[in-house]
Amino acid sequence: MANSRFEYVKSFEQPDVLLPNTWIVVRIDGRGFHKLSDHYAFKKPNDRRALDLMNAAAVEVMKELPDLCIAYGVSDEFSFVFHPNCQLFERRNGKLVTTIVSTFTAHYIYKWSEYFPERPLLPPYLPSFDGRAVIYPNNRILRDYMSWRQVDCHINNLYNTTFWTMVLQGGMSNTDAEQELKGTVSADKNEILFKRFGINYNNELEIYKKGTVLYRQYELEEPKPTKSPADEESPAVEANQSRSQQDKIRKLRRKAQVVVDHVDIIKDEFWEKRPWILSGNPGKLPA
Amino acid sequence: MANSRFEYVKSFEQPDVLLPNTWIVVRIDGRGFHKLSDHYAFKKPNDRRALDLMNAAAVEVMKELPDLCIAYGVSDEFSFVFHPNCQLFERRNGKLVTTIVSTFTAHYIYKWSEYFPERPLLPPYLPSFDGRAVIYPNNRILRDYMSWRQVDCHINNLYNTTFWTMVLQGGMSNTDAEQELKGTVSADKNEILFKRFGINYNNELEIYKKGTVLYRQYELEEPKPTKSPADEESPAVEANQSRSQQDKIRKLRRKAQVVVDHVDIIKDEFWEKRPWILSGNPGKLPA
């Protein structure tokens, strides 16, 4: 940019570097998706095409940003996770969040017609997303964050599945269904589904019950019985990791395939078999 | 969101409310547009369709967010300005920036085919934008920010126009043109254009020389000779401005047309004729 007497205004920019050696989670959320899902007639309680579109956009984000270790999506939200070693954009909060939000939006809009060929986008109903970054100081808390989102997915999906079955198959009004579900626990909802509608919740699709987890695929490892990865210290500082080392790791990550999975990420097993996620060190590529 | 023992992770979210009663400028920038403009063969030194697309997306952002007072765009960047009275999203930095970045991206991608019908978008070359918010404590400094961007536009455009004329019409290599322009001042570049190529820089399009300013159109007012708006205090605090008052003002703003203009915003005249921009009070709608 050129010099001028106005340039002093740059001094008002405030730094926003995220604390080194912490996990960075960027969570994005659909803006006004309640109204939007009505307008484009998303199916209730889950619209498979809408979820597949979310996942497809998220895969593109993972591909463009090899610094991302893992991502988890449910409904109209997605959480993208950078490793504590991440130095991308010098860990500037604004750059990281807006890059993810914009890249995700671009792919979501671009791919829309592929997933909703019969429902073309029409302004002012153009999907958009907001986002924020949160940092977590160690593996245990990062895993608790991931668990929080997956538990949320489960609770909301059980509720929504029951509610919409009562409305769509049971012919109840929204108000009546809501009223009856007030104060019920999981077992009650399972029973309503099974006794009244013959639906075994366990047979619902995994993508609805578990949400979606994205990660890079390497050869799975045998869980080491002695200690779980979550008990280990969050990875050692590598502030001096050279730029060339970082570039090398990025290249290795780009080579790995990004997997779209719908599995439990609360228990240790998922993390023990895929130690590269928490360690940040690329694993062995499958033959 | 549902309750669970993992919910404590929410306590790691840090507040990011911007200081009350200050101007908020959200500037977005194209990511990797150098490479992108090559890939989609943008014309040098300016591609009119690319600028029109930027402006069209920015107009949509202005329409969706009536809290915006004014916006200024040049090249692949756009600055959107919220008034000191703005309470949108409780002035949360992250929400404001990501909403603008995502909305802009969505419209840019959506409208691309309208402006570049013969150059369809093709991943991985999907345009995206990053962004940041900066706050300014009074009118004078906000205007200096706007002036900074427009001076930048002028300096860069004069350089680029001369450079690309030397290369495209003069048959010089990029290196030779760059070398010759090193250390030259404006007068030198004007002379090169005029003497060698018969080009009078003043006759270039205003959109290239001045960039683009967007604002809501009300009846222009006669500049009051006594004092310029910039000398006034930045607007009084209205922290207690009620939600209903804010909603009312938003409605009034939505009714005004968003104008796309290419004029000087450094001198007082622009601001004096359009006092609603700095005051934040909607003017009189044209008959």
Add this chain to the structure above:
Amino acid sequence: MANSRFEYVKSFEQPDVLLPNTWIVVRIDGRGFHKLSDHYAFKKPNDRRALDLMNAAAVEVMKELPDLCIAYGVSDEFSFVFHPNCQLFERRNGKLVTTIVSTFTAHYIYKWSEYFPERPLLPPYLPSFDGRAVIYPNNRILRDYMSWRQVDCHINNLYNTTFWTMVLQGGMSNTDAEQELKGTVSADKNEILFKRFGINYNNELEIYKKGTVLYRQYELEEPKPTKSPADEESPAVEANQSRSQQDKIRKLRRKAQVVVDHVDIIKDEFWEKRPWILSGNPGKLPA
């Protein structure tokens, strides 16, 4: 500091520069002064020596930091104000606040025996203070801050004067006095003081009713009738004010006497007669 492989830990320090061109108010508060004032038998409702000690320590802070424009104290709190042009410690929040807190504490402890010769300090009852910085974007809001503290002084002092008179002269229990005062307005309290105890609140000492304002003394100026200083823009940016200019202004400020005053700072008059406070430009030294 010497080099070592541990030095990377410095990268965890986060910048905390306060927004340029805004007023900086550092307010300090006595820690646990309720208990402390009991221990050292401060007089109720006001202990003149304790206030004089606060003021004496604050005067020393003003002398050590010529960048300070004005300060206001009431009870066990003091607000110190830096001008928007202030560049001290590059406007780092932590440096500014801790320097003031520590300097104030040092003088308070050092001077204690002068004001309380018969009540020597005895650990663990050693006075200490906490503090915080707040920034304000223009003159109007800075003045509203100052007014806020002085209104607070008035309301609290009227309450405390009435309460302690009822207890100490009226022989009421704390609980009874508190109960009777619940829900009363100013007029009620004035009446209680006057009718029951023959006390005219207006005759109380100004230091109790108005608190204490400190500033540098120059020749008073005649208020200009046309516009009040508060309506002017907060001072122009002088980011490029050279270090030598700043040093020169500091020297001029050091020459001015720091005045201890107990006057109204809510109305315009105080500020109009002393325009150097809001302008930041040293006035004319009295002959």
Add this chain to the structure above:
Amino acid sequence: MANSRFEYVKSFEQPDVLLPNTWIVVRIDGRGFHKLSDHYAFKKPNDRRALDLMNAAAVEVMKELPDLCIAYGVSDEFSFVFHPNCQLFERRNGKLVTTIVSTFTAHYIYKWSEYFPERPLLPPYLPSFDGRAVIYPNNRILRDYMSWRQVDCHINNLYNTTFWTMVLQGGMSNTDAEQELKGTVSADKNEILFKRFGINYNNELEIYKKGTVLYRQYELEEPKPTKSPADEESPAVEANQSRSQQDKIRKLRRKAQVVVDHVDIIKDEFWEKRPWILSGNPGKLPA
């Protein structure tokens, strides 16, 4: 505080809560101690009374704030460390830092005459301190911070000891001594001390070579050979640790004696024998 129309100014206060579950280090530094140590004729290279006064003030800070786990001092600086579980002042940066700075200053001034009876304090040469907080995400990095300060102590003390011996015993000018020491390594300095002055640096006082570490004394434990504490995860989140639990732990900590020690804190041994420092759980009080 009382209500008034000015109260909106409180909304300009910005939150400054430190990230949960991270180590908080508050480091304070003497302001202008170079000049001050000349004025009060501190002995070179080390003044034992000045160090003892620093340590005495720091012990008082440890006693007043049982949330502090450990502190380390060298020269005119002291680092105070809060455990990741610390909830004091809701972890507000400003409160924590100013409380420590002010408490330290108060005791330093108060105790001065005890350590320098023949050199009474005289304004404007009143000692004061500034401070800042830095957070560290895990045990390993906290220990690297502590090591950084102790390595710094060693390097500076070896330099200062050699320099001042050359000047005071060797009769060299400051400039000549500085010149000769330029570029020397530790071995060179040890040799100068030994060959020219017969001084074995190893025989210098531990307080000069190692600085001072403060912690609460419980029964030492046998280091467990299997893994060092630093390899463990930083302590589990206890966001839900109740206020009463916190109070109970505070009481237990108050009972422990604060020890003033001058030992190696870089190697594992120190930490392994005193596991309560990193765990945050009070140990067993000595019989």
